[in-house]
Amino acid sequence: MLNKSRFFRPLFGALLVSASLQASAADQSLLNTSYDIARELFASYNPMFAEHWKEETGHTVEIRQSHAGSSKQALAILQGLPADVVTFNQVTDVQVLHDRGNLVSADWKSQFPNGSSPYYSTTAFLVRQGNPKGIDSWADLVRDDVRIVFPNPKTSGNGRYTYLAALGYAQKTFGDDQAKIDEFMKTFLSHVAVFDTGGRGATTTFVERKIGDVLITFESEVNNIRDQYSDDQYEVVVPKTSILAEFPVAVVERNAERNGTTEVAHEYLNYLYSEPAQRLLAGFNYRVHNETVKAEVADRFPEVDLLTVEDIAGGWPEAMKNIFSSGAKLDQLQRR
Amino acid sequence: MSSSVVNSNDMRRPRHKRVLPGLGLTLGTSVLFISLILLLPLSGLVMQTAEMGWERYWFVITDPQVVASYRLTLVSALWASLFNGVFGLLLAWVLVRYEFPGRRLLDALVDLPFALPTAVAGITLATLYSDEGWYGGWLSGELGIQVAYTPLGVVIAMAFTSIPFVVRTVQPVLEEMAVEEEEAGMTLGASDWTVFRRILLPSLWPALVTGAALSFTRSLGEFGAVIFIAGNMPYVSEVTSLMIFMRLQEFDFAAASAIASVVLGVSLLLLLLINIWQARFLRRFQGR
Numbered sequence: 001m002l003n004k005s006r007f008f009r010p011l012f013g014a015l016l017v018s019a020s021l022q023a024s025a026a027d028q029s030l031l032n033t034s035y036d037i038a039r040e041l042f043a044s045y046n047p048m049f050a051e052h053w054k055e056e057t058g059h060t061v062e063i064r065q066s067h068a069g070s071s072k073q074a075l076a077i078l079q080g081l082p083a084d085v086v087t088f089n090q091v092t093d094v095q096v097l098h099d100r101g102n103l104v105s106a107d108w109k110s111q112f113p114n115g116s117s118p119y120y121s122t123t124a125f126l127v128r129q130g131n132p133k134g135i136d137s138w139a140d141l142v143r144d145d146v147r148i149v150f151p152n153p154k155t156s157g158n159g160r161y162t163y164l165a166a167l168g169y170a171q172k173t174f175g176d177d178q179a180k181i182d183e184f185m186k187t188f189l190s191h192v193a194v195f196d197t198g199g200r201g202a203t204t205t206f207v208e209r210k211i212g213d214v215l216i217t218f219e220s221e222v223n224n225i226r227d228q229y230s231d232d233q234y235e236v237v238v239p240k241t242s243i244l245a246e247f248p249v250a251v252v253e254r255n256a257e258r259n260g261t262t263e264v265a266h267e268y269l270n271y272l273y274s275e276p277a278q279r280l281l282a283g284f285n286y287r288v289h290n291e292t293v294k295a296e297v298a299d300r301f302p303e304v305d306l307l308t309v310e311d312i313a314g315g316w317p318e319a320m321k322n323i324f325s326s327g328a329k330l331d332q333l334q335r336r
Numbered sequence: 337m338s339s340s341v342v343n344s345n346d347m348r349r350p351r352h353k354r355v356l357p358g359l360g361l362t363l364g365t366s367v368l369f370i371s372l373i374l375l376l377p378l379s380g381l382v383m384q385t386a387e388m389g390w391e392r393y394w395f396v397i398t399d400p401q402v403v404a405s406y407r408l409t410l411v412s413a414l415w416a417s418l419f420n421g422v423f424g425l426l427l428a429w430v431l432v433r434y435e436f437p438g439r440r441l442l443d444a445l446v447d448l449p450f451a452l453p454t455a456v457a458g459i460t461l462a463t464l465y466s467d468e469g470w471y472g473g474w475l476s477g478e479l480g481i482q483v484a485y486t487p488l489g490v491v492i493a494m495a496f497t498s499i500p501f502v503v504r505t506v507q508p509v510l511e512e513m514a515v516e517e518e519e520a521g522m523t524l525g526a527s528d529w530t531v532f533r534r535i536l537l538p539s540l541w542p543a544l545v546t547g548a549a550l551s552f553t554r555s556l557g558e559f560g561a562v563i564f565i566a567g568n569m570p571y572v573s574e575v576t577s578l579m580i581f582m583r584l585q586e587f588d589f590a591a592a593s594a595i596a597s598v599v600l601g602v603s604l605l606l607l608l609l610i611n612i613w614q615a616r617f618l619r620r621f622q623g624r
Contacts, residue, residue: 071585078587096587152568154582194485195568197581204459209466209484325586331401334570 026062030261030268033083033252035070035090035157036198037221041284042087048280049271053264061264069198070157077103077252084256084265087249089218090157091309092316094250101254108250111266117246118272119286122304123165124219125237126206126226133213137239138169141214142187149212151202152195153324158202159195160324162216165243167323168307172241186333207234218245219301223285244306247286381600384593396594404571405579406598408487412575413555416494417502421548424502425540431503432510446503449496454560461493462565485567490575493562494555501554505547509540542614549610553603 034042046063053061066073066083074093077083078101086104088094094116097103109116127135133146141148153159166188167181174180193212196202203225206215215222219238226234249269256262271277278290282297313319323329385393396402431443449457465472465483475481483489513536521531559577567573576599583592 069585071587075584075587100587155578155585192569193567195570197563197568197578201564208468209462210468211466211485320586326396326399326583326588326591331570335400336571 027059028261028264029062029064029259030084030264031064031066031082032085032087032268033066033073033077033081034087035073036067036200037158037203037218038087038089039065039067040224041281041286044280044284045272045277048276049268052271052274053267056267059264063268069155071155077101077255082255082259083252084259084261085249085251085268087247087269088157089245089247090160090316091246091248092320093157094248095316097250097252103252103254104250105253109248111251112249112269113273114289115246115248116250116269117248118269119247119278119281119288121218121220121245121247121286122238122242122306123161123216123245124222124242125239126215126217126222126234127213127237129233129235131235131237135214135237138166138188138241139173141166141191141216142184146191146214147193147212148188148191148214148216149193149196149202149206150216151199152197153330155197156199158199158217158221160319161218161243161245163323163330164309164312164319165216165239165241165307168243168312169239169241171312172307182333189330189333219287220285223300227285238302238304241305241307243312244308378600381593381596384589385597387590388594392590393594396591397598401570401574402576402579402595405574405576408490408573409556409576409599410602412487412490412494413552415491416498416555417548417552419491419495420499420502420551421544424499424547424551425506425544427499428503428506428510432507447500449498450500454497454558455564457496458493458561458564461489461496461561465489465492465565484565485573487566487573489565489567490562490573493565494558495551497558497561498551498554501550502544502547505543505550506540509543513539542617546610546614549606553606556599556603 032042032046042063042065046065050061050063053059066076066081068076070088070090070093073081073083073086073088074096077086077097086094086097091109094104094108098106098108105111112118114120125135127133133143134140135146140146150162151159153163163185167185170181170184174184194202194205196205199217199221202215202217203221205211207225207229214237215225219236222236226236249272251262251265251269253262256265272281273289275290275292278288278293279296282288282293282300285300287301288294288297309316309319313323321328388396427446431439431446462484463469465475466485467473467476467482469484472482472484475483481488483492517535518531521535526534557577558575559581562575563578563581566575566578568578576595580592580595580599583589583595
């Protein structure tokens with residue numbers, strides 16, 4: 001008996017330690033898995049929500065964050081990362097959680113307003129001080145003297161939006177002339193100076209390494225960079241035609257159920273539509289749906305003809321299959 | 337231990353006493369651990385790959401863009417390991433044969449590439465070698481050589497992350513080597529070059545080749561350090577590990593595993609060849 005307890009006591013101790021590591025001061029803990037460039041946004045939103053939750057229910061909640069490329073995050077969740085909610089920048093990355101792992105419900109797109117996309121953005125340009133190359137539209141990007149930086153569409157949702165936005169412009173300009181559209185896209189791709197794997201990498205390349213004449217990324221990111229470098233080093237150009245970039249959110253039902261966080265997870269996402277949260281989102285240069293907030297910030301968001309992925313490629317599954325998968329359009333256009 | 341210390345109690349035990357308890361236990365533990373941390377993931381890889389037929393496997397691994405990435409990866413890894421072979425040997429030599437202030441610090445610094453997260457190494461190298469960086473500004477300004485975002489950048493990142501392999505394999509051999517052999521050679525009138533070539537190199541050769549080969553295989557799989565400095569342009573500066581990463585992004589696990597199996601196969605083959613060669617070499621040279 002004595003021997004037994006001597007053996008079990010350290011074991012019990014170890015269990016206790018690991019249990020105490022998991023438990024925290026808060027009543028509940030929520031893991032939000034998000035895309036690469038949303039760090040600052042959710043770092044601001046989390047305390048706001050925690051306060052709201054405390055007022056509503058009297059409970060405290062601790063929100064943990066995980067950030068990486070959203071496809072990588074989806075992969076991690078499929079492989080067992082116990083995320084309660086996802087806030088992505090790619091509809092397909094949420095859909096795959098349903099298709100591959102049945103982790104989110106089939107009707108996730110109708111669980112929250114606006115197709116479960118509490119905010120949206122578009123693809124815009126950042127150019128160097130004084131816009132020396134005179135870049136105003138997508139057409140300027142295929143000029144011989146222009147070098148472009150945007151993340152690789154093969155590894156980045158951000159990059160896929162850029163590709164589709166350029167394609168949307170080409171379709172609008174050349175109509176049904178597929179050969180001309182291909183030619184445009186081919187030239188566009190050949191002007192890329194560096195293909196980083198994610199949005200932040202591309203920003204670093206353009207801003208810190210001074211490579212390229214134009215950075216193409218989400219309007220939100222473009223404005224955040226401009227705001228950070230207040231001494232007018234950069235200018236924002238929003239092209240007349242661009243793409244509607246949705247930022248889908250969903251509760252990872254299976255994980256939330258297991259973690260007992262279903263309720264708080266739903267409210268976490270729902271509260272993103274509230275007026276204070278929408279104001280916060282607008283502060284991070286995202287376009288929002290709330291009419292009051294929209295009117296307040298109208299001057300900061302120029303009118304853009306926003307094409308949808310459905311308009312351009314027939315939808316995300318089609319875009320992935322016909323354009324971005326191995327051997328599809330993108331690979332063909334880059335073939336040498 | 338001298339025999340006088342051994343008391344009668346110990347004499348009754350079997351003579352072949354080993355430091356570690358029992359062959360069965362140690363071998364069992366080793367096999368278990370190798371299975372858990374090596375064979376299990378590997379069999380997972382094989383199983384993922386097995387999901388596709390041969391035809392599809394061949395199609396995936398011979399995709400022109402992937403083939404271009406093999407070429408870049410192999411050539412860059414070769415240059416990186418050659419560079420490391422020369423400068424790693426030099427570094428090991430200096431560390432073993434000379435006493436100078438800061439030697440211990442330098443010795444410790446050699447391991448830094450192992451300790452540093454590779455992504456940090458990649459970002460640091462890209463910063464240094466870009467046109468705005470300390471080295472890059474000079475290199476492109478004075479010599480017109482672009483390093484960052486070119487294949488040359490890939491070589492540099494690979495060389496950086498794998499140089500400890502060469503230093504750490506050559507170092508112990510150099511330490512063991514008797515200086516008397518060189519001195520004997522010199523007294524018999526051998527030139528410095530002859531001493532190096534006929535006395536030093538033959539003893540160092542196996543360790544040097546092993547170190548360079550390890551450096552090579554490590555470079556084949558390098559991802560973190562490389563992607564930040566490579567530029568990742570299709571057909572020009574994409575490494576094979578990036579191609580694997582791309583397939584994973586498409587949730588095409590089978591294709592990712594297929595490409596990974598090629599890298600793994602090349603590495604295994606190389607390590608196997610080195611081992612066989614080394615055994616032969618030792619037998620021939622040292623009469624073992």
